[in-house]
Amino acid sequence: MEHKPETTDREISMPVITSSVDKIASTMMEYLEAGRLVPGQRLIETELAAQFGVGRNAIREAMQRLAARGVVDLSRHRSAAIRKLDHAELHEVLDVAGAMTGLAASTAARHAHSSPFTGEMTSAVQLLKEAVECQDDELFSKARRQFYRALLLIGGNREIQRLFPAIGMHIIYSQFRSTRMQMIRLADYGLIHDAIYARDPVAAEAISRRHVENIRGEVGRIYKQFSAPSSTA
Amino acid sequence: MEHKPETTDREISMPVITSSVDKIASTMMEYLEAGRLVPGQRLIETELAAQFGVGRNAIREAMQRLAARGVVDLSRHRSAAIRKLDHAELHEVLDVAGAMTGLAASTAARHAHSSPFTGEMTSAVQLLKEAVECQDDELFSKARRQFYRALLLIGGNREIQRLFPAIGMHIIYSQFRSTRMQMIRLADYGLIHDAIYARDPVAAEAISRRHVENIRGEVGRIYKQFSAPSSTA
DNA sequence: GCTACAAGATTGTAGAACAATATGAGGATG
């Protein structure tokens, strides 16, 4: 409990030097989250290079990274494209997300007693609540990210930290946004938070898996609305 | 139900055109498996470029991919290095492997009834047995890869197919080889195979998780042998 | 409307060039 000014990378001026590839990749992720990139959209290397003011090299390296994160699809001699999930793949991603989120939560519950990041999760839940009250979508997104960051940090498992962001949830997040979804998250994250604070790995895992199923239900509902009458072979 | 001649990519002569990056990445994976690359080893871009007869570009893209697969570590202005797992991270990887292998196996069990790839798994188990009898390590590796390929194909979950190879097991495989390990695999893979054929997802998951724990036990045993007397803080 | 072909756009790849940074060798100092 030292009184450092919160080393949580909370807006340090600008001493953080990042490579071009880092900047490109994270900016693209932001664009996706902001809806500025949509699934299926093609990404022309020269365009991006000009846009970011970097060489085509850097763009190509960034694409490799984004592909690993499940954000873009690469195929030879074709432009990279923002990944698009068909109905089946949507559920496949959610299957993986259920297992991994469950693992992350149970791991966090087992390590909550000795982690300096539990406060981070509490404040994330608090922010989430405020965001819903103020209907501030951007704040909500930020709080959601903070929640997951805290979840992974508390667990401390570096392999989960590495692989969790590679699950194709980014695409789902970007494609299915609704008030109901926010309400589901608000409620579920609160429960997950409590289970972790209670240091109950079994409950934490169960609630996390149920949360993903709740998301699945809501996604399915939205999906039907949009592609209901057309014959979905 | 057409009678195509098994599109299972079973050794088509060589019409498969792959990009430089593909070739580099898969060759590096082979080198790792063969012990020609060892954890901690540094990889100089210009050297590799000369070795592979390609530009530095291609090497850098390949490194990004290998980093995503958990095979190399990248850090700014330092050579890429084959990933090295400390004791804690070893267990962290195994935790993830347990969950994901369990998911993969239960998924496969649920889809075994309609998959054209079940024979692939049976033959992998058969090959495994032969490899142990003949003490042919290379054949064993090949059979192991075939087993996992079949496991993922039967399940059909593309997200698992994408993420499973990104788990840091490659490093563990390369670092801990023993006859006991092979015996564990031979026995466990047989059981997993049977559970999948019995279309029993629960059993398949349980056995898969137990298998990973068996690996953990054996790895721990080997680990101790090598770093027993030194004070492992 | 459809096919075939040609033109254009885009990616795949190598290489040169230089800046930024890490590494290690050697020397100075205590």
Next chain:
DNA sequence: CATCCTCATATTGTTCTACAATCTTGTAGC
């Protein structure tokens, strides 16, 4: 002898150019 500092060197970070390979699209002809 140990430690710290400095500097030369190796290596990566990055952009640019160039051209081949391939996909895509538009157009002409049927």
